[in-house]
Amino acid sequence: GEDVEQSLFLSVREGDSSVINCTYTDSSSTYLYWYKQEPGAGLQLLTYIFSNMDMKQDQRLTVLLNKKDKHLSLRIADTQTGDSAIYFCADYTGGFKTIFGAGTRLFVKA
Amino acid sequence: DTEVTQTPKHLVMGMTNKKSLKCEQHMGHRAMYWYKQKAKKPPELMFVYSYEKLSINESVPSRFSPECPNSSLLNLHLHALQPEDSALYLCASSQDRTGGEQFFGPGTRLTVL
Numbered sequence: 680g681e682d683v684e685q686s687l688f689l690s691v692r693e694g695d696s697s698v699i700n701c702t703y704t705d706s707s708s709t710y711l712y713w714y715k716q717e718p719g720a721g722l723q724l725l726t727y728i729f730s731n732m733d734m735k736q737d738q739r740l741t742v743l744l745n746k747k748d749k750h751l752s753l754r755i756a757d758t759q760t761g762d763s764a765i766y767f768c769a770d771y772t773g774g775f776k777t778i779f780g781a782g783t784r785l786f787v788k789a
Numbered sequence: 790d791t792e793v794t795q796t797p798k799h800l801v802m803g804m805t806n807k808k809s810l811k812c813e814q815h816m817g818h819r820a821m822y823w824y825k826q827k828a829k830k831p832p833e834l835m836f837v838y839s840y841e842k843l844s845i846n847e848s849v850p851s852r853f854s855p856e857c858p859n860s861s862l863l864n865l866h867l868h869a870l871q872p873e874d875s876a877l878y879l880c881a882s883s884q885d886r887t888g889g890e891q892f893f894g895p896g897t898r899l900t901v902l
Contacts, residue, residue, distance in 0.1 A: 710890070712890070714893075719896075719898070720895055720896070721793075721795075721879050721893035721894050721895045721896045722832065722879070722881075722891075722893040723893070724890060724891070724892065724893075727890060767831055775820060775822070775834075775837040775839065775844060775845055775883075776834065776845070777834075777891065779831035779832055780831060781830070781831055782829075782830075782831055
């Protein structure tokens, strides 16, 4: 079945760039999403990329998609302590189902 | 209004209680979802309503009973829950079946004693 994998932890210093990686298995992905979840809160959609794109930039966020390798990454420039959260990669292939990765916990050290 | 609201924020219930979780959105979205999220895990899909009709039930036990009274409201009725049902219950909505972009509510933190 479809699967989405992410590394579980990432630790960076404030002001550095963070890169969170994700791999997925489904070849029929249409959209790939990045969600952020702060402690005790719901998921917040950060950004998404359509499967026929290879890059999308939105202020401090850059999404890169390598469709051949089924690899997605989220780069956060100038990471701040407020960026500390869990980041979920999600694969939407149609219908109502979105496959979520396990989430990457980002720690930002001051 | 681009918000999904959920009530209550926290709920503690015994195994013999009956309670309901509520979710509301006023974005004109026609698909609404219930997810269950355990600590340090991704959300797990439970139910999807599309145009007020149940479209997906991910083999959820019958002690969870969803209801969609209208296009803006989604309820989850709880009865005879088990301690392992303790989790964060998230509601989400999306425009319709053609897009996956989902807007999530803040969740209800449920504890079953």
